[in-house]
Amino acid sequence: xxxxxxxxxxxxxxxxxxxxxxxxxxxxxxxxxxxxxxxxxxxxxxxxxxxxxxxxxxxxxxxxxxxxxxxxxxxxxxxxxxxxxxxxxxxxxxxx
Amino acid sequence: xxxxxxxxxxxxxxxxxxxxxxxxxxxxxxxxxxxxxxxxxxxxxxxxxxxxxxxxxxxxxxxxxxxxxxxxxxxxxxxxxxxxxxxxxxxxxxxxxxxxxxxxxxxxxxxxxxxxxxxxxxxxxxxxxxxxxxxxxxxxxxxxxxxxxxxxxxxxxxxxxxxxxxxxxxxxxxxxxxxxxxxxxxxxxxxxxxxxxxxxxxxxxxxxxxxxxxxxxxxxxxxxxxxxxxxxxxxxxxxxxxxxxxxxxxxxxxxxxxxxxxxxxxxxxxxxxxxxxxxxxxxxxxxxxxxxxxxxxxxxxxxxxxxxxxxxxxxxxxxxxxxxxxxxxxxxxxxxxxxxxxxxxxxxxxxxxxxxxxxxxxxxxxxxxxxxxxxxxxxxxxxxxxxxxxxxxxxxxxxxxxxxxxxxxxxxxxxxxxxxxxxxxxxxxxxxxxxxxxxxxxxxxxxxxxxxxxxxxxxxxxxxxxxxxxxxxxxxxxxxxxxxxxxxxxxxxxxxxxxxxxxxxxxxxxxxxxxxxxxxxxxxxxxxxxxxxxxxxxxxxxxxxxxxxxxxxxxxxxxxxxxxxxxxxxxxxxxxxxxxxxxxx
Numbered sequence: 263x264x265x266x267x268x269x270x271x272x273x274x275x276x277x278x279x280x281x282x283x284x285x286x287x288x289x290x291x292x293x294x295x296x297x298x299x300x301x302x303x304x305x306x307x308x309x310x311x312x313x314x315x316x317x318x319x320x321x322x323x324x325x326x327x328x329x330x331x332x333x334x335x336x337x338x339x340x341x342x343x344x345x346x347x348x349x350x351x352x353x354x355x356x357x358x
Numbered sequence: 359x360x361x362x363x364x365x366x367x368x369x370x371x372x373x374x375x376x377x378x379x380x381x382x383x384x385x386x387x388x389x390x391x392x393x394x395x396x397x398x399x400x401x402x403x404x405x406x407x408x409x410x411x412x413x414x415x416x417x418x419x420x421x422x423x424x425x426x427x428x429x430x431x432x433x434x435x436x437x438x439x440x441x442x443x444x445x446x447x448x449x450x451x452x453x454x455x456x457x458x459x460x461x462x463x464x465x466x467x468x469x470x471x472x473x474x475x476x477x478x479x480x481x482x483x484x485x486x487x488x489x490x491x492x493x494x495x496x497x498x499x500x501x502x503x504x505x506x507x508x509x510x511x512x513x514x515x516x517x518x519x520x521x522x523x524x525x526x527x528x529x530x531x532x533x534x535x536x537x538x539x540x541x542x543x544x545x546x547x548x549x550x551x552x553x554x555x556x557x558x559x560x561x562x563x564x565x566x567x568x569x570x571x572x573x574x575x576x577x578x579x580x581x582x583x584x585x586x587x588x589x590x591x592x593x594x595x596x597x598x599x600x601x602x603x604x605x606x607x608x609x610x611x612x613x614x615x616x617x618x619x620x621x622x623x624x625x626x627x628x629x630x631x632x633x634x635x636x637x638x639x640x641x642x643x644x645x646x647x648x649x650x651x652x653x654x655x656x657x658x659x660x661x662x663x664x665x666x667x668x669x670x671x672x673x674x675x676x677x678x679x680x681x682x683x684x685x686x687x688x689x690x691x692x693x694x695x696x697x698x699x700x701x702x703x704x705x706x707x708x709x710x711x712x713x714x715x716x717x718x719x720x721x722x723x724x725x726x727x728x729x730x731x732x733x734x735x736x737x738x739x740x741x742x743x744x745x746x747x748x749x750x751x752x753x754x755x756x757x758x759x760x761x762x763x764x765x766x767x768x769x770x771x772x773x774x775x776x777x778x779x780x781x782x783x784x785x786x787x788x789x790x791x792x793x794x795x796x797x798x799x800x801x802x803x804x805x806x807x808x809x810x811x812x813x814x815x816x817x818x819x820x821x822x823x824x825x826x827x828x829x830x831x832x833x834x835x836x837x838x839x840x841x842x843x844x845x846x847x848x849x850x851x852x853x854x855x856x857x858x859x860x861x862x863x864x865x866x867x868x869x870x871x872x873x874x875x876x877x878x879x880x881x882x883x884x885x886x887x888x889x890x891x892x893x894x895x896x897x898x899x900x901x902x903x904x905x906x907x908x909x910x911x912x913x914x915x916x917x918x919x920x921x922x923x924x925x926x927x928x929x930x931x932x933x934x935x936x937x938x939x940x941x942x943x
Binding site for chain 1: 438439440442453454455457459460535537538539541584585587588589592833906909914915
């Protein structure tokens with residue numbers, strides 16, 4: 263009668279301890295992973311932030327105008343080139 | 359002690375050799391401590407059991423039932439966010455105008471420096487801008503912290519780090535960066551080395567920017583448009599160069615919301631290089647400078663007279679000869695020497711007519727009208743550079759008459775364009791703003807819709823066949839008013855030092871944007887036949903600005919009737935690349 267109870271009372275704490283140990287190690291490694299990921303995320307955000315600033319710097323209207331003038335054969339839009347869909351004649355089918 | 363123990367020993371010996379009855383008694387007595395121990399054990403066990411049950415229950419509550427504060431805290435882990443000291447500033451299309459970038463600053467801990475002389479030599483080698491003596495002094499100073507150089511570039515950081523000097527270290531800081539350089543310097547302002555706003559929006563919205571950054575609630579969205587700002591800036595600079603003007607201001611305003619799309623004041627300065635600029639560069643001519651803006655005020659006089667019912671469009675005034683009031687003489691710059699009706703007074707910019715109109719309205723009502731239009735008080739703009747208009751303390755009849763054509767009252771160019779926006783948008787005034795507005799914006803009515811309609815007509819006439827012909831941008835129905843005023847100096851007016859202004863709106867059939875260009879002391883050129891009036895310099899600048907920004911802002915051009923066919927065909931894309939067969943036409 264004493265034996266099964268003893269085994270139970272010694273075994274149960276042992277199992278619980280081992281389980282707790284395992285869980286705690288797992289949590290620790292997950293926490294480490296989280297920290298690494300968070301640090302990477304911050305670094306990425308910072309990088310994106312810097313790139314956004316660079317994007318804005320490279321898209322200065324003054325620079326785009328200079329580059330367009332040098333490399334493209336485009337001119338500023340003339341009033342006659344702009345129209346609205348409401349002003350376009352509706353398609354009536356091909357005539358002739 | 360010994361006597362007692364001896365007696366006890368003797369008792370025990372006699373018990374051992376004693377009778378049966380004594381034995382029975384001793385057995386019962388021997389069981390009693392055992393029972394006591396059992397009850398004690400039971401009580402202790404019960405207490406422990408209760409404790410464990412409580413612990414277990416708490417464990418279940420915490421882990422399974424999601425109770426307690428800790429679990430909710432851990433469940434709400436929403437990832438790491440980059441936290442900067444100041445929020446970004448973006449324009450209405452989301453283009454970045456100002457941001458904080460991480461940077462490294464070099465400092466020295468003099469207690470750790472081994473050889474200050476050598477360190478100073480090597481640092482001046484890689485950072486030639488610094489003086490050797492300065493570094494030497496800092497490296498051998500008392501205490502354990504001295505800044506050497508704030509905000510190094512990445513190359514400088516690398517170079518200094520490579521020296522590996524003991525005692526010299528880097529501190530991560532943030533630096534305010536304006537990707538567009540000086541383009542927005544008069545609206546955004548700039549910050550100090552510790553990232554506190556010093557001028558412009560940066561100063562006026564300092565707390566707001568810091569809160570936004572702290573709570574990660576996105577950038578500060580302004581009403582500005584970087585494309586429009588660039589065009590205004592470029593055209594203004596070109597006009598200044600062409601006419602030899604010493605300064606200029608340009609504004610584009612949404613007449614329905616009061617949003618400022620572009621605000622430019624030249625000359626401007628580089629926010630990274632503050633030392634090489636003087637007060638002239640720092641001065642914001644568009645919002646801080648107050649000027650007597652001359653004939654442009656005739657629009658307010660005319661609107662006021664129409665709105666009070668003092669005149670109607672067909673009333674006429676005598677402009678045959680200069681007008682004598684007290685000891686002053688009011689003359690016309692473009693004398694017609696005849697009776698003029700109200701539209702003619704406006705189109706030919708007759709001082710004599712406008713002065714009489716103002717006199718007929720009266721000082722009280724003029725003051726009240728200009729007050730409602732916001733011409734007598736600083737605007738509630740989000741800038742610290744906000745000019746206070748100058749108006750006469752005693753509003754006599756002569757003041758009324760001169761203010762009728764824009765003299766004797768000084769306002770900022772922003773006041774003027776804001777007043778014009780009110781006149782053309784149906785008569786409702788809305789304070790100009792640099793921040794993005796959404797939805798219907800409430801305003802106060804200043805003039806009736808009928809007056810506003812009449813003013814649109816008159817302003818269109820000025821551009822069609824009046825002093826502002828050169829402001830025309832084909833297809834966009836520009837309307838406005840020119841103003842050429844001699845600069846007021848202490849005790850009078852400076853001859854040949856002019857402030858020329860053109861303020862207008864487009865398209866005049868349903869105005870959407872108002873545009874102002876002001877030039878400070880422009881000069882005549884060969885092309886303008888020596889004239890330096892607003893019609894020759896400010897007006898064409900506005901025309902060029904409008905023809906460029908209108909397609910960007912989605913304003914439809916109205917094609918003049920009878921446009922030749924060839925032009926149309928040239929613009930259409932051919933379907934198959936040959937002949938004149940066009941897709942679906």
